[in-house]
Amino acid sequence: MSTGPGLGYHIVEGAAAPLPGSLQTNPRLSQWLKFRPEGIVEVFSGKVEIGQGILTAIAQIVADELDVDLARVRMVPASTAASPNEGVTSGSLSIQHSGAALRFACAEARALHLDAAAQRLGVPVSNLSVSDGTIAGPGNLRTSYWELAGENLLERDATAKVAPKRPDRRALAGHATPRLDIPDKVFGRPRFIQDLRLEGMLHGRVLKPPSPGAQLTALDESAAKSIPGVVAVVRDGSFAGVVAETETGAAAALKKLSAAASWEPGDALPDESNLRAWIKSQPVETTPISERASGTGATVARTLRREYSRPYVAHASMAPSCAVAQWSRDGVRVWTHSQGVYNLRADLALVFTLPPERIVVEHMEGAGCYGQNGADDVALDAALLARAVEGRPVSLLWSRADEMAWAPLGAAQAVDIEADLDAQGEIVAWRHDVWGNGHVSRPGRGKAPTLLTATQLAKPFPRVIAANPPLAGGGGSERNATPSYNFPSWTITNHRLLTMPLRTSSLRTLGAFANVFAIESFMDEMAAERGEDPVAFRLRHLEDPRARAVVEAAARRAGWSSWKKSDGRGHGVAFSRYKGFGAYCAVVAEVEGEADIRVRRLVIAVDVGEVVNPDGVENQMEGGAVQAASWTLKEAVRFDRTRITSDSWETYPILAFSEVPAVEVEIIDRPEEKSLGAGEAAHGPVAGAIANAVHEALGVRVRDLPITRERLISAMA
């Protein structure tokens, strides 16, 4: 972790390019790091830990570029009071945004301190070296970052003119490094927001309506108030809740409140028994996504058309969402596990009509969220409760049923694909239409707040219909709708629903899961039409060498060509490049079963460019694969015409330990290529590979997820 003499730093020549990553919007170096005289470096990233190990990966980058020991790096949790505004931690972009910014910021910080040291010690920079923060020159000449901390060398904007280290000179990045947060978690030390205990803290519970859009018409608060330890009963329109000295007291009071509430039901929910038809019958906004003109002039001999769908999927975090809020005369402070502290602050400012600077939002870890779970919504609820007890912090924990039924859902989608084939069965044209609700109703992006309870207040805000992020960033419903294959022509179209009876927002991979499931299922159907091997068929349509490499690696590792067919067993392959410009991933699935499908093995090959923490990438890939297997085989949010009925683990089952397949991950490391996120690469290919393997095992093609016993039976009919 040191650089020898003569390796001071290297200045990048050339015209001013845009600053890397989040330096573009947060150029000040002191926004990113501070050296402390006691020998530590504080690092301020706007990205937050959500169980993906991001803080460790960023700390590795910092330690490498500065030449300090990892133990000296303090990752400061994101806060609107201190951190750079890096928007939302999502889209597998944290290494690109925050990692890139800190890599350049630290390289420049190192150079600035070397320059200052050279002046102080009276020797040229080329005679200095850095080891664990100590800057050494010839003989006994010494100084350090810590000694120079008082000189405020970082109070300037980044130039990104100092080149970061070459990948082969990095000591930590590229190597498996133990995660910084894991010791606390195995020894049971408080780490999660649910474990936060503040002086004088009270506990809240909120009353969720019996159905979406229901109005609270009458509420008798007296029984709740009579529970010992109850400090406040809060009501604002159709929002109601209790605050008590203990959680037990709050729970008891909520029971009383619930029994004393009268509701007028909201609008009817769709009929879930024919979800695909419902989705395709709604008013939509239609957008052309991609068009490639035909170049073959071939005659169309026939057209193949298939319809696919996926249901609403729940984030179903292990922890119900939680927030702590505390009001003072000046404003409110909120502790949250939101993925974007600044975005949440913006929506809270709208709801409370406060200037944003009077609101401080600080991040604390929650359970894995996989997108926008109830984190932001519960923060507003907590702030509404805490307003009634100014001065005292209130911790609000949603119930399991609140989290399942009231956190935003991953949008259900319908996908139609059509291919025109020539006389030889080669694809000459391809059409892909996708229908569904938008995938983003995150806070902080519009004039109206998107937080759940904002629509239930006495002065309600309008309900915001979920939108899709820009296509340049990967899009939403249309994510991965454009194939990575070299078909001569295609037309890709998105139909975003303009009604939203069930509230949707970001769930890992957004639309990519359904689109890749559909494309990869359809690719297998077409390979079968031609009697061609599915791996060979894909390779014949892939030109990008990195794409071909993952397909070949997965097939080789899985022993694709030596597979022995037998009754009730099948294998299947699928590929995608996430967002069309992200990580490359190919999966081979092996399944067995008759009535219930069991996935035995998932073999994954992935290319995420330069790997910062190989064990972190493997962990993300394994986790993504297992979660995707759970979505594919089991998960669908159930509802009747008035309410979501999947409100517990019993009514929303996920894959259990004994059902989890073996997962093998092969990482194709490309140290010279830009790092790409790993967290969402596996989901789509896993679904496609499982569906294709099920088809080989049972001769049944399930096109409506999940692949349950019922779906198999109806597909056989």
Add this chain to the structure above:
Amino acid sequence: MAETIRLDINGTERTLQAAPDDSLLSVLRGALGLTAAHFGCGTAQCGACNVLVDGQAVASCDTPLWAATGKQIVTLEGLGTPDQPHPLQQAFIAEQAMQCGYCISGIIISAAALLEKKPDPTEAEVRAALDRNLCRCGAHNRIVRAILRAAREGAPA
């Protein structure tokens, strides 16, 4: 209504005022300040709140205090410390066996109960023993590897 309750927690007798019907989890996380056991569902469906009661892994959210008195209760905090870690705690660090880690406290407890009864379990036995513990991040296989490692590398203290 509140009564004086005595509990044997991590080898120490603790006395507190609570209703006998209150859940064990509520006093662990509340009055006793032991936050390792987590609330996940409140209905014994996820295992995040598991603690050892006389060596059995039980859901503390669903265990009333009257059912816990007179029994030895061990939480993750009582299983081991950084200076004297339980083999499972060492193995979970060695295998980096989690993503978010919210479920891990309950999972280590279930594994500790298993290893007490069966010091050398098969992989299938480990998976069966964890079937009432949910993990949403997909860290299952790492967790199973960690438990098998703990079984190999050291008998529980």
